Amino acid sequence: MKAKYKALILLWFAALLWLPMSASGAVAADMAALVNTAGMQRMLSQRIAKDYLFLGGQIRAGKATRQMKGSVALMVNNHDVLKKSVTDARVRELLDEIDPLLEKMVKISKAPYVKFDGATMLELSETLLELNQAVVMELEGKQAEKTVSAVNIAGRQRMLSQRISKFYAAHQAGFQSDATMAQMTRAVEEFESAHANLESNSLNSEKINRELKGVENLWKTIRHYFTDNSEVGYPVTIFVTTDDIMKRMNAITLMYVKAHWASKSN
Template identity: 35%
Template sequence: MKTKILVLTLLFFSGLLTAQDLTVGEAINKAGRQRMLTQKMTKCYLMIGLKSRVDQARTELDDAVALFEEQMLELQDYPAGNKTKKTLGEVYELWLSFRIKVVSSPNRLTAGILIDQANELLEKCDDVVTLLEKEAKLKSAKLVNMSGRQRMLSQRIALYYLAYAWKIPSESIYPELKGAREEFEKALKELVASGYNTSDITTKLNKVISQWEFSKHTFDVNNSKMMPSVITVTTNSILKQMNDITGLYAKVTDNQLTAKR
């Protein structure tokens, strides 16, 4: 714990020095990653509650909390518009209460409250991404947003799958899982059709498509045996690939901005 406090202290001061150097693409990328982290942290909470890959879940949760705080500091110091700054302040307020809950001992009966808090934080983080995209005034910025959202959806699928497996008392679990799967698949098709795709982006997207087509039937809790460990491995793999792709779209956006100048 002392080590983590030291790390976060160092991150605070280093953030003051480096945030001003964030490019537009990087800012949208990091803001988008915050959305994903809200779902990933909650997923880890559920993994611990289910006793599924507990050591891995605790490590992932610890790292995700630290990364969220690091990026929050960077974004707060990024030269964004007043409305974006105000929204970032609202993210911070929601984060304070969410953080306390997500690192507490998992409780199946109250896990639904945490999921609601995660979704409230997710929506506010999404507002930040949308505002940054508008400030960029570049068509390719939408791709950074959309691709980054795929990262979030990979973890959201895992979150609601685990919530279903743990039998959390909520009627919204299955509809949310189904909705996340459908949104991921629809957005994947839109990304593939983009005219801004480089050969590298196209190659990586095709790999995601292959994995999605092979694995998507396992995400249907009504038509397959519950396999929490398999789901977390698969969605983490998709997350990693979409994270790489989002970084590439961020570079496309920065190149567009440079050319525009």
């Protein structure tokens, strides 16, 4: 038990390292950092639902549980950071709308999996994604700079990696509908279009280009599972590879945040 508790604590601290700011620090007011944090909320809404649905299919249940707990803690923390950092009235309204939905998602995540809650989790993840996307767009609109736009696009790729995996997990858990498959297909198209956009970004350093190439190589290994309309798949491979893509896209997003800071210091 102690070992498990320590593992969760380490996971929590590791997750916190993703945040390039603190609620009280001067960097918290930096628009790129705020866009990154709000953008991360999009990803976490999909990641939590994905993990819950993989639990329903008893796929990587131990890892999915640990990952979901860490993601829930990070999402709650990020939400608090945004509420303390943002003064814009419209953004604050959106964050207030998120409050009860996030509370419900947290509650479901703490209970054993049941299929009814799986359906609710899918609905919550869609609504939370929509609201957090609205937050990102409001924040990005306050500072129309190319570096901030790149942070949004790269950050959204984190979300899409988890969204694609979520719909795959939903299919595996018995939520099989034409609408779900259509949403997954659309997410695949959006992911590939945004990746091409990032590859041609003039802000790219050699390191960013290397990371983007790494993402492309990972994506090629699993793309056919989402586009061939085949019932045969390898859910563990999907779980692991989409997580690897998300981590690489997170690193790329932070590189764009640093590029924004560098442009401000020049």
